[in-house]
Amino acid sequence: MSEGHSAAVPAGRTVTACVLIIGNEILSGSTQDLNLTFLAKGLNAVGIRVTEARVIADDAAAIIAAVNEARHRFDYVFTTGGIGPTHDDITAQAIADAFAVPLVLHPEAKRLLEGHYPPGGLNAARLRMAMMPQGATLLPNPISRAPGFRVANVFVLAGVPQVMQATFNELQHRLKGGARLLSRSVSCALGEGTIAAELGALQSRYGDLEIGSYPYFRRNDFGVTLVIRGTDRARIAAAIDELKALIRTLGGDPQEGQAEG
């Protein structure tokens, strides 16, 4: 694993990730999660597809079960939340338990924290942030210094979006992905039901692409945004051309959205 964060992946295979959002505050509705969207985009930018996400409570058994299921089913697992200095930060211990290794003081993490706090500031609570599952690799955090960490294919990140994002940005380009999922979208003021039959026929002709239909309802306005995703730019372009033509045939005015990827 010296050249990067993952073993080689056979060409052509989709490289997958599962995101585990850990935190009672998300499940209670008091905090709106923003980490999934950020990670989904950031992972896709390096060819890794988030194919499942879970939001789980600050509960050791729930974290251990979810990590152990996910790390076997997906190429990568990213967790967010629960790695701070307070009593409700239980993710590091849960990851250690999931891998059946002890939680130990990581000397380099301790050194990073010592450099961040004024003399005497690294109290017992803060030192908990240097406790890592044995064998963990640090993931530097340029904001508050307390590092995330990696054990095998599980990447453990902070829940605070700024800290999570800064940590992810440092590691992103060492991840080994596959083909990027590209997408283009077209919107029109037709009802979904008006276009559904033709759209289904288009999907049948382009089995290698994924065509999504997302209706929107605004105050004086409704319509549908159609998104075509795939890994072959030319195939997407061909499908988009057909889609625009069929929208015009049905009396609509296709408006292309901003391309992603």
Place this chain on the structure above:
Amino acid sequence: MSEGHSAAVPAGRTVTACVLIIGNEILSGSTQDLNLTFLAKGLNAVGIRVTEARVIADDAAAIIAAVNEARHRFDYVFTTGGIGPTHDDITAQAIADAFAVPLVLHPEAKRLLEGHYPPGGLNAARLRMAMMPQGATLLPNPISRAPGFRVANVFVLAGVPQVMQATFNELQHRLKGGARLLSRSVSCALGEGTIAAELGALQSRYGDLEIGSYPYFRRNDFGVTLVIRGTDRARIAAAIDELKALIRTLGGDPQEGQAEG
């Protein structure tokens, strides 16, 4: 089940829900999910705790597996997404498969759709929205008329937030919950590590409450928001008083946030 949407629940037990967000657009990061937060708050308002959520792809096997796991583990399951008229709307069939019942035309759903579209407007694609798992109960949708539905403890809602919310608002007060989770919060400009030891001790003295610590980092500002959750208003008030006192002892200025619930 004639008086409401669920069987009786023993007094004192936490009534749980799992939210299943179905949609490739959420997993790709192209759409920010807003449904979990809405459902979490709306369910808590009637005493139902969301204890897990999953975001899953528009993939029949994934939906069937998630629904079958969740409906046995939680009192309620709420799904969002995939019940429109287009080829990528596969949730109704997946729910039928999960319950091993056929997907059949629901006459009342058909009647609702007939009333919504102009003559001839209810084409074959739109009629798909009247196909329901056998035995399903309709969940009216006052926005676009296409109903959601319920099978046993599984509530199947649209993905479009306005439609999902309008449907949920109609059914919310027929749900049978337990004690509501109440919460109060206090913020201060102390570092999490400064308050961690005292906060842990407070949590130990209030084992019936759940104390969460959420640091924030703003441009010229950092601090922590402390949230105390529980079902007993007086106990929460007592813990909040102790929390404010300990923040002052540590040199902080406690600012109470808006109470929830």
